[in-house]
Amino acid sequence: MKRFLIVTGWCVAISFMATPPVAAAADYFARRFALELDSGAAYYSIKLPAAAYAASRRGDLGDVRVFNGAGEPVPYSLDAPRDAARTPPTLRTVRWFPLPVTAADSAGAPLGVTIAADGSLRTTAAPPARAQHDTDLVDLGHVAGEAGALVVHLRNDNYQGRVTVESSNDLRSWQPAGDAQLLKVTYNGSTLSQDRIALDAVRARYVRLRWLDGAPYIESIDLEVQTASADRAQRADTQREWREGIVAHAGPTAGEYFFETGGPYPVDRLRLNLPQPNTVAPAIVYSRPSLQTPWREVSNATLYRLHNGPVEQSNPSIEVAADTDRQWRVVVDTRNGGLGSGALTIAAGWRPATLTFVARGSAPFTLEVGSEAVVSSAVSREDLLMGASSVAVAARLGEALPVAPDDADAQSANKDKDAMRRYVLWAALLLAVGSLGVIAWRLARGARVAADAAGNAPGATADKAGNAGRADGTGQSNRKA
Known part of the structure; x- marks a missing residue:
């Protein structure tokens, strides 16, 4: 038991040594953009650019941050556009x-x-x-x-x-x-x-x-x-932005097409551009956030592209509820030939969220996005403004900035640490299993040796002989009788 406790203690110590503290998680951001501010206001707002959506690694845009010139994060809110009430004309x-x-x-x-x-x-x-x-x-x-x-x-x-x-x-x-x-x-x-x-x-x-x-x-x-x-x-x-030229690839089943938006864009419009003129085909559109989740239907429509002399008409864009899923699937009815040959291309439209932040600290301010280590720290716009009467001034997105070498080195070092940590943990696990096996073998071997030693002792041999003699005498008495 003493040896078992010693080996277990060593394995636990190795595991703790191989696992870095939580505070060492890298706050690495994949993209950095300059923010251009005017008028020295307290609050600024900007429409979240398409590049920020493309760099984000979270469906809720939780990895968006604004930093001041000292590298400190500043308070911010992130608000989706509000749909105006659509009264029928x-x-x-x-x-x-x-x-x-x-x-x-x-x-x-x-x-x-x-x-x-x-x-x-x-x-x-x-x-x-x-x-x-x-x-x-x-x-x-x-x-x-x-x-x-x-x-x-x-x-x-x-x-x-x-x-x-x-x-x-x-x-x-x-x-x-x-x-x-x-x-x-x-x-x-x-x-x-x-x-x-x-x-x-x-x-x-x-x-x-x-x-x-x-x-x-x-x-x-x-x-x-x-x-x-x-x-x-x-x-x-008219405020909607579009990502054009998304090419869908054919799936294993006829009439099945797949494409990815490339980021958590809140897509609410889809333009499906058919490859060949004079095509009419009903279709169903599905989406899902990842490969591990099931598909869900989001819309259906009749797709068409009709050519008549100088006139060519195509189906209007498809309206869907704002959808941040990255994976999309289009299933076309193939009973009348489907879409024919050629590539189905898609344009995805969305209305960008508004980022509002407090200009705390000194310039320059930067917008950073794309981290696997951080979670959302956004507050509501009401809490951010705190009843302030001043209106947020529009900020402008500047040029893309290079990622700091220190950040890149930190990311690389953390990847190396992760790999090394996995190797050490596996080694500790194998050492623990091997040690337990050796201990079990030695305990079993010791038990056998003890049993053999007890069987070969002088007292045990005499008892065996006496028992044998009493058995023989009993047998002879029975035969005489």
Whole structure:
């Protein structure tokens, strides 16, 4: 027992020697960026750059830090963008007037249309023949809000064409107001439709639609009137950043494609670009944070890329709830040929988080990210500002800075220490097992020697002989009897 305790003590001592204290864990950061500050304010904020997302090794961005010139971390908050309430736009049916080619550019009211005292339009002639019709004049009326889009309901079973939009308040001077492509295609009993013409903040009374690929048969036209909340949501869409050119690789099963975003981006939009024109295929999109977790469905859509002369249209981007998963999977229905040959490419869009920090200490300040040793130390924005009336001033992201050689050496040294620690622990384990085996063998051998010594003692031999004689005498007595 004494030897066993001695060996155990040595093994425990070796293990402690091989394991460094927790405080020795390296706070190594993979990327460093300069932060440019103005005005000497107390608080600054910056949209977290895409490079920080790419360098982060945590799904919650817990390895983001801001340091001052003395290398001290400063307090900070990290806030995801808040989604504006999306109130459905108001739809109102508007009147439209087909115009012949010769009348579209006439000054004032075009041929076949008159203007009433209240500004409304009235028709005075039959609509032009199809061969002479390439423009439609739309009377938006009095809009209580902002004209967001025109929704054109087509009678055509199949239509694909481009349209340019102009606006005016007097039918004399016209201003460009955007362009769009309309689509209506029937596929496997369902209809693919793109019937919305976005208006670039139009506040005019009249809109003119010029059809570049032949005028469609229009059933009706609705006007989307945006509320203030819808307008905020639309502005938020313009703040989205995109990572383009992600190439998906085909999986082992037909119609299966895999890709990675390359960081914990809070992806809420996906553009799937099909490799071949004239392709239509339903698809389901899955994601997961790592290889060890199961897939979960996040969206489904019908993907298409249709070509008609100079017009080519593709499916709109897919909306998903903000998703920081890195692993993505697209499963395409292959019953009609799938996507064909070529590479499926993806663009991932997200709205970046806002980093707010206190400018404590002296400059220069740096943004650092990408550490396996640290955990999140962010506080809420309310706790950070502490009711301060001052508004956080916008900071600017400067150039990428080299990682300090000391940090790189520390990382390399820690890797070497980790490897050495593993080797020493294995050696200690093998030594302990071997020692225990030797002790067990020696104990067993000692037990056998003791048993043999007890069996060969003189007293034990005499007892054996006496017992044998008594056995013989008993046997003879029995035979005489």
